[in-house]
Each structure stands twice: as structure tokens, then as C-alpha cells.
Amino acid sequence: MEYFTISLFNGVVYGLLLFMVSAGLTLIFGMMGVLNFAHASFYMVGAYLAYSLQKIFGFWPAIVLAALLVGILGMVVEAFFLRRVHRYGHAHELLLTFGLAFIIAELVKLFYGNYPLNYRVPDALNFAAFQVFGTDYPVYRLLMGGISIGMFILIYLLLTRTRVGIVVRSAIYRPRMAEALGHNVPLVFMGVFGVGAALAGLAGAVAGAFYTTNPNMALELGVIVFVVVVVGGLGSLEGAMLASLLIGLISSFAVGIDLSLIDFFGLFGAREWAESVGGVLALKISSLSATIPFALMLLILLVRPSGLMGEKS
């Protein structure tokens, strides 16, 4: 029970963090058809900027500033890079963001060195929220989850209840028609790109203090975020939320399960045979926790390519 509760909490919080990063990615994809490889780099830049800024401005202002700066960076990327290569097609845009992700990672190494940063949760926030089965549960985790949920509600309301949201949704659904009706679609694109980047930057600034901040964090998270977006359905915000929670829970539960296929065969009395085969059968689920999301993604892509909540295939 203890394992279950703690894994549940950790999984949900991790899932909510994944959602913060993947929300922007999925919106950008739904709108522009660009799968932005540099999106996780925005997450990383957010963490690094927040680290530098908090020395000057303190923790909370640094987080807000970092998110804003990353948002501006996102707009610059859209306006000066992506828009230029738009006419060459989506493959080209994908490759360009891939190159940008590469450059951002190298620049981060150039400025901050190729090692983890000492970016920590401030002492004022470093206390236990409550006790679960005798262990302290850090309040910062709850805070991360809270920020993510707040963001989800905010975006959801913005998209469904405001005039701006209507324009954005119409630009996502039928960009040409929206343009023909007199809306400035390139501006909307740039805005959504900037907001998406800012969200990723915010996630990085918040999560960087809790998890490690190092030059590989973009790559590590980036691949998982792709999984989330594909599983949830490219372009679907609700799908991204669902898939984030799913992946978060799977990763957090799998780490503690010490079973393998041998145990499965043991149920049918074939334990000796399975042990003699070894190899894949002897792999414990705990050691596969990093593999399962990819297997899930393959399964989804083959069975239901539009994702759990996606509409377009």
C-alpha cells in the first residue's frame, strides 16, 4: 500500500510535469504541422535561465522571467527561422528545429559547462507537505503538480471561452479559411509558438530545481515528450494530459515491480524452461521502465495512429 500510494503521487506529479512541456508541443503541431524538435530545448533553457536569474532576482521572479524570456526565444525561432523555410515543406521545418535543438544544447554546454548545475529548491519551499506512511512528502512536488493543473485549466478556458481562443482554434483547424476571414494567422502562429515555448520554459524553471539540471535534460525529456504527444494524439490538449498521466504513472510504477516474464511462465509451470532460455525473458520490469513508454508508443502508432484523443490521422 505504501508503495502504491507513493508511486501514485510521484507518477501523477511527473505526468503533470510532462504535460506542461507537451502542451505547447501538441498545440504547435496541431496548428502548424511542425513537430518541434527544439521544444524540449526550451524546457532546458528555462531551467538554466531560472538558475542564473534567481541569483539576482530571487526564486519566484526568476521563474516568471525565465518563462517570459523563453517565450520570446520561441517567437524569434518561429519568426526568423521556421517561417523562412516554411515553403520547403514540413520535413524541412522538422530538420531545422532538429538543428536548432542541437545548437541550443551545445550553447548551453558552452555557457554553463558540460556538467549538472547546482540548481536547488529554495529552503523556504523545502519542507514536507504531509507524511505518507512515515516518510515526508515534499511540498515542492505538490507545487509542481498544482502549477501544471492551473496551467491546464487556464489554457483550456482560454481556448474554449475567449475570442482569442476561437481564433486560435480556427487557425488550428483551417488555417487558410481563418486567413481568408481576415485573421492574421502568421501572428497567431507566432503567438502560439511563443506561448508553447514559454510553457516549456516555465516547466523547466520549476522542474529544474527539483530534478537535475544538466545539458542532457533536453534530450532525455524530449524523447519522452514525443511519446506523450504521439500517444495522446497530435494536436489534442486533453490527449496530451491523459497520455502524460499515463506515461508518468507507468514510469513510476514500473520502477518498483520486480517481476519478469519468467514469473509469468512460472504461472503455467514453465519456470525452469523460461529460466534456461534467459535473455529477454529474464528482464525485470523494473529495468524496463525506460523501455515501456516506447513500446506503448509503437503499439499506439500501429493500432490507433491518431492517438488516444486525436482526430486527424
Added chain:
Amino acid sequence: MKVSRLVLYVAVAVAILVVLPAFLSHSLVNAVNQMLIAALFACAFNILCGQGGMLSFGHSAYFAIGSFATLHAMGVMSSESLLPTPLLPLAGALVGLMVGLVAGWFSTQRTGVYFSMITLALAELLHTIAPHLRGLFGGEAGISSMRMPALGITFGSDIHVYYLTLAWVVAAVGAMYFLTFTPLGRLIFALRENTHRLRFLGYNVHNLGTITFALSAMFSGIAGGLQAITIETSNYSAFEMHLSAEVLLNAYIGGVQVFFGPLIGAGVMTFFGNAVSDMTRNWLLYKGIIFVLVMMFMPTGIAGLLKLLGESFRKYSLPLLVPALLLSVVSTILLTMGTVFTVEMMQRGLSQDYQMLARAAGSAGPPPILLFGREWFPGSLITWLLSLGLLVGGGFFVWFSRSRWKMLKETDEDESVLLPKLGDGSGKAGLNKRENV
């Protein structure tokens, strides 16, 4: 005329590569060896990406699998070698082909961005699972083996390995070039250009995609096998994403729309990587910048640039062309100098060692940085004015040379289709989301 000229070029290139070891030191022979392997890998990648129009983000997996298969065939832990050393890459080819068939069957179920995502997922799947499969991939330490003497050759020296690699690379690239003229090769092009029409003509598009994928994986496996023979070891880090990124960058910098483009790209980039990596830690940054510049301003890559040059020489008279060319060269040199100087200064100034020195110096001001045989003071204005000046000057020359090129083009407006149609290949590469709806 055109074919005979190509044969001539290729013969000259191969002849140079054959006599090269006589003039080079051992470490340089090794570097050329690496260039050849990278070139073969990029070319194999291009079957899928440039010719088939399917963008793979996980191609290092098939390279790595070829490596591991070859190592197993070489004999791990004192077991006998299965094949004589010169034939070992066959193991990589065979296993690459088989894995490619399976992976290709899965990934070509979908097109466009979904295809790319599946290749990425497959590669990451292997990357995360490989360290746990000790028998196959040797855990975190990896597996290693030894080249055995065969056919009266010891394969002990780098020169022997070099000639083995050269022979395999020439044979494999020749086979891939030949493939483009076969009916299958033509169908692969058709796969990139118009899948719908291909389907209407009665071809099984999925099978065709699978075969393309498998062939690409097979040649990647050969490249991996050659790598295994050269370094005699491998571990699970061979599955890492950055190797997939490298081959992609190489291929695109070279130019994916021309058969020999990726060869050129991989050769040039690996050569520079080897030459520069001793001098700077920022090679990857430069490579990324080159890639983004190519993507933004020169989507046909080095091959496209060479073609453009060739055409310009034929079309314009020299007195008109030379100033424009010179301006372009000057602007490139200035911008390169500016970028390199700025990046290197920053890297040295921001490094931990230097920061410590600077702090120790205290009020005496930060100590000078040794760069390009001179001492620069990071505190002085001149240092940064120089880097700014180089960049601004380069930018000015870019503007100047562009106006020159524009003038050139206006001189014969009727032949204005000088630039190859840039967007064509990539636009039809199938990643167009709305096209697939």
C-alpha cells in the same frame, strides 16, 4: 559524355584513396578510414531518406546492430571466428537486413512524421533495452573481439584495415549506385515523389517501403561491421541518439537530392571533425550552425553548391563572375573568423579553470586568454570590437555579394532558372501532414 565523366571522377577518387596511405601517417590513415565508414553510412541512410523520402531519426540502431553482429561473428570471448576477416561485414549486412525487414515492416505502416516517430521510438527502445541484454550487447561494458589473420594477411596494421574498408566501401557504394538504375531503384524514387500514383499503378507500397528500409539497414549494417573491424569493440552507447543525428546532419549538409551528396557531406564533416577536434571542444556547435545555415539558405547542400558553381562557370563570363565569387568567399571567411573567434573566446573565458584564475587574480583584472597564438584580454574592448567587427564586416560583404549575384542574374533574365528548384524533393517527402489526410 556525362557517364564517362562520372566514371573518370570516380576512378580518380578511388585511385587517390588507394595511394593515399603511402603519404599519410598512421593516425591520418585512421582518420580517412573513419571518413570512408561515415560516407558509406550516410549513403546508406540516403537510400531511405533522400531517395525514398522517408526521414529516419533512428538510423544509428542499424549501424550498431551491424557492429554487434560483426563482433559476434569475429568471435567474442575466445570463441572461433565464423568468417574469414575480409568477409566479416557480411554478418553485419545479413543481420542488418533482417532487423531492417522487421523494423521496416513496422515503421512503413505509417508515413510522414509518424514514420519518423516510429523510427525514433524503435531506436530508443533498443537503446534502453540493450544494456540489460548482457548476452547480446555485453551490458554497460560492451563486447570486444580481435581481428584474426586470414588469406595470408595478418590484419594487424591500420593499413590492412584501411584497404579492407576501402574495398568494402567502394563495392557497397557501387552497389547502391547501381541500385538507383534498377527498376527497384526507380520505384524507390517513385515512393518519394508520389505514393498515391504508385498505389494506383498496382504496386504494394508497404512492401516497397519495407524493402527500401531493409536495404538501407543492410548497407548501414555493413558500415557498422567495418567500424567493428576497425575498433574491435562496441557497447550500447552505439545506439545513442546523437549518432543518428550525426548521419542525418552529414547527409543533409552534403545534399540528399544527389546520390554523391551524402558521401561528400560525411567525408568532409568527418575530416573536419577529426582535424578540428584536437583544437576545439566546440566542433559540434559549429556543425550544428553549419547544418542550420544549410537548411535555411542552401537546402541542396554542398552538392547543390558545387552544381551551382559549375553552372555559373558555364553561364557567365569570368570577368563578371569572379568579383561576385570573390565577394562570397570573403564574406564566408569573415563570418567564419568572427564566429570562431567569438565562440572560442567565450568558451575559454567561461570555462571553470579560467573563472577560477580570474577570481584568484582579484583586482589585478582577469588574466589574458591565449588564442591563435596571441594573448587576448577578455576585459578589453578591443577583443570584443574585433569579433563584432568581423561579424558585421562579414554581414556587409554578404549583402554586397548578394547584390552582385542579383546583378549577374539580371544580365540574362531569360535563363533565370539557375537555382535548382529547392523545395521540390523535401516538399514531396511525405512529411506534409495535410497531404496525408
